[in-house]
Amino acid sequence: MELENRLGKKVMLFDGAMGTVLQQRGLKAGSVPEILNIGKKEVIIDIHKSYLKAGSEIITTNTFGANKLKMSEIDYTVEEIISAAVENAKRAVIESSKDALVALGLGPLGELLEPMGSLTFDEAYSLYQQQILQGVKSGVDIIHIETIADLCEAKAAVLAAKENSNLPVFCTLTFEEDGRTFTGGNIHSTISVLEGLGVDALGLNCSLGPEKLESLAEEVLKYSNTPVILQANAGLPVVEEGKTVFKLSPEEYYKPIARLYEKGLAVVGGCCGTNEDFIALIADFLKDKAVKKSNNEEISIACTPSKWKDLKKINVVGERINPTGKNEFKKALRNKDLDYITRVAIEQVEAGADILDVNLGLPEINEEEMMVKVIKELQAILDIPLQIDSSDENVIAKALRYYNGTAVVNSINGETEVLEKTLPLIKKYGAAVIALTMDEDGIPETAEGRFEIAKRIVNKAEEYGIKREKIIVDCLTLTASAQQKGVKETLKALKMVKEKLNVNTTLGVSNVSFGLPARAVLNRNFLTLALYQGLNLAIIDPNDSEMMANIKAFKVLANLDKGAVEYIEFMANVDQEEIKKENSAIETMELEEIIVKGIKKEAAKLTKKLLAEKDALEIVNNHLIPALDIVGERYEEGKIFLPQLVQSAETVKEAFAVLKAEMAKNGDEDISRGEIVLATVKGDVHDIGKNIVKTVLENYGYKIIDLGRNVSENEVKKVVKDNNIKLLGLSALMTTTVKNMEKTIQIVKEENPDCLIMVGGAVLTPDYAEMINADYYAKDAKDAVEIAKKIFG
Structure with a gap:
């Protein structure tokens, strides 16, 4: 089968679930499904055949968890598992006499990437690379990356696929009902990043049934120009008589699929709880039908995983992360003082910047190394898109590789050499790019001369496959003091570019006033004129409240701020903002604010300062815990997401380290608020959720005994008994291991009836928790904290 002749043209059918079907066929709870590729290959082949018979055109290898991290405790190598899995799938195709393709199924690695976890981007890339190289060697037709929650992990996997094979790459992420992934990713950012990386199909899988995923799938279909996949669960599972049961029927599953087909769905399959009956029903109605064409909206955005900015609208680009003319900034770069750079960034964001320009061009430093460090530091604490500002293509390449989201690159120009070096990087990583005229x-x-250069750059970029939505033209602000006529030509060129090339625009506004008195007056007037001509990205100092007020006023006059809501809010807060700016330097922040913002390095300094006048417990109760409560509330309200939650918790860890050292020095008792045991149950090697809960609980002052993953019932029982534990937390991610959780609860309670048990994990629900006799259900780390508070007071 030639995929290029079918994908996006005719509806294509994936298979359904593997794990839950194996469970129905007697897979022991907690067993590793991937080893059955070798030990029970006939069972795997038979399942593949059942899907092929039902009408599947793409079958997925039984390799969801076949990576080095998860396979560390079995007797087979990753290469052996993948080789056997591909052989089984290909044999099923041959024996079924079907024209079908084999997709290498790659699931999440099981550990969070930095800054939320300890796994580096390069380590994640290497783990996926190992799988992909073996899949290619074994003869798969497609790389299928599925059930991903972290956009950075998806990027590592896609790059590993693109750089180590010529195969089509499909990628699906798993979303919750609120339209966010577990780590806070949103639909727009997901589409932007995956399309930018050049995947061949993208979409949603797992987590929910098709009806609950329908509105999210509609949003993907509305904005994606890439064929869209949906592989939903057969609803949410329940436990009946100790077994995991999915209640949704094939007919109920199909109804929302049929509606989504009318809106352009191109690839359909099933996830947990589905089987060959689901695929057969879909095949009866949709197989070989033409994909419905939809008039998709082109998105032109810069983004982080959880926040995006529409580049077609008016955005403020903070200009202050730049050493030009700034001695203190140069000193910070030489000394690798990331705290100083972080401070400048925070101040700009609080003043209203939508995007931050990051320029670290200083000859005496290693710009490439420093750029990566600064990007990682800023992305750990700020949820705002970045503009990578460098003339060195090596710096740009490194920055784009490690940036999590869609960045803006500042800049390219009309020089042939620059275009040939930089445009391939823009295309590879899917960035937006500023083009200097x-x-x-x-x-x-003249304006006409600048327009011609802009036109040439746009045409060249399109030759590389870069869409106009990704191009931002800078018609270059000239100084009124030296090139007064040129100011008018800049504005004229801006209007020509906007109207005739249909691209976004930017200007470094403050250049206009260089060398003249009362620069702010010239800057404000020039900004207003530029906005009227079609300026999108205004590169300014957002701390200049009068410049910000000009932008707010223009939005009202141009009918962009409906009801003048933004303007009224901004003007009402101008006085307060001025006071806030005067006191916004990190040196003047309270410890609580440092924790909320997640500025780790400052936490230890402030804690030492507080110890001069307060004791350790007072600092914990009156500073650390209230700050974490604020962070928890914001997390629950959806104002911040997992990366910011973890960063704040890690910041508290710095403060606790100081307090513990002080207590030890004085011979005092530990400041622990209680002792809790955490474990991922036997057979389950996923401990992402448990590790997050551990981090947050530790930083509320609880002592955690972490037993790790794949922990036997007897080991949990022994540790609970030996330490007289009041609270035990159990985690499970897979439906196949919930039974082991139930068994662990039973055994622990037999000998330790006073120990209370909380449970959590992707497959758990409150009903599940009650059925398996747990005392509490914790949907996330915030819930776990509330439970601990209730028990320990």
Whole structure:
């Protein structure tokens, strides 16, 4: 089968679930499904055949968890498992006499990437690379990356696939009902990043049934120009007579699929709880039908995983992360003082910046190394898109590789050499790019000359496959003091570019006033004129409240701020903002604010300062815990997401380290608020959720005994008994291991009836928790904290 002749043209059918079907066929709770590729290959082949008979055109290898992290405790190598899995799938195709393709199924690695976890981007890439190289060697037709919650992990997997094979790449993420992934990712950012990386199909899988995923799938279909996949669960599972049961029928499953087909769905399959009956019903109605064409909306955004900015609208780009003319900033770069850079970034965001320009161009530093460090530091504490500002293509390449989201690159120009070096990087990583209207001959004096350069760059970019939505033209602000006529030409060129090339625009506004008195007056007037001509990205100092007020006023006058809501709010807060700016330096922040913002390095300094006047317990109760409560409330309200929650918890860890050292020095008792045991149950090697709960609980002052993953019932029982534990937390991610959780609860309670048990994990619900006799259900780390508070007071 030739995929290129079918994908996006005719509806294609994936298979359904593997794990839950194996469970129905007697897979022992807690067993590793991937080893059955070798030990019970006939069972795997038979399941593949059942899907092929039902009408599947793409079958997925039984390799969801076949990575080095998860396979560390079995007797087979990753290569052996994948080789056997591909052989089984290919044999099923041959024996079924079907024209079908084999997709290498790759699931999440089981550990969170930095900054939420300890796994580095390069380590994640290497783990996926190992799987992909073996899959290619074994002869798969497609790389299928599925059930991903972290956009950075998806990026590592897609790059590993793209850089180590020529195969089509499909990628699906798993979303909750609120339209967010577990780590806070949103639909727009997901589409932008995956399309930018050049996947061949993208979409949603797992987590929920098709009806609950329908509105999210509609949003993907509305904005994606790439064929869209949906592989939903057969609803949410329940436990009946100790077994996991999915109640949704094939007919109920199909109804929302049929509606989504009318809106352009291109690839359909099933996830947990589905089987060959589901696929057969879909095949009866949809197989080989033409994909419905939809008039998709082109998205033009810069983004982080959880926040995106529409580049077609007016955005403020903070200009202050730049050493030009700033001695203190140069000193910070030489000393690798990330705290200083972080401070500048925070101040700009609080002042209203939508995007931050990051320029670290100082000859005496290693710009490439520093750029990566700064990007990681800023993305750990701020949820705002970044603009990578460098003229060195090596710096740009490194920055784009490690940036989590869709960045803006500042900049390219009309020089042939620059375009040939930089445009391939923009295309590879899916970035947006600023194009300066200058070339080997300098900056043209006329608007027409600058327009011609812009047109040439746009055409060249399109030759590389870069869409106009990704291009931002800078017609270059000239100084009124030296090139007064040129100011008018800049504005004229801006209007021409906007109207004739249909691209977004930007200007470094403050250049206009260089060398003249009362610069702010010139800057404000020039900004207003530029906005009227079609300026999208205004590169300014957001701490200049009068410049910000000009933007708010223009939005009202241009009918962009409906009801003047933004303007009224901004003007009402101007006085307060001025006071806030005067006191916003990190040196003047209270410890609580440092924790909420997640500025780790400052937490220890402030804690030492507080110890001079307060004792350790007072600092814990009156500073650390209230700050974490604020963070928890914001997390629950959806104002911040998992990366910010973890960063704040890690910041508290810095403070606790100081307090513990002080207590030990004085010979005092530990400041622990209680002792809790955490474990991922036997047979389950996923401990992402448990590790997050551990981090947050520790930083509320609880002592955690972490037993790790794949922990036997007897080991849990022994540790609980030996330490007289009041609270035990158990985690499970897979439906196949919930039974082991139930068994662990039973055994622990037999000998330790006073120990209370909380449970959590992707497959758990309150009903599940009650059925398996747990005392509490914790849907996330915030819930776990509330439970601990209730028990320990």
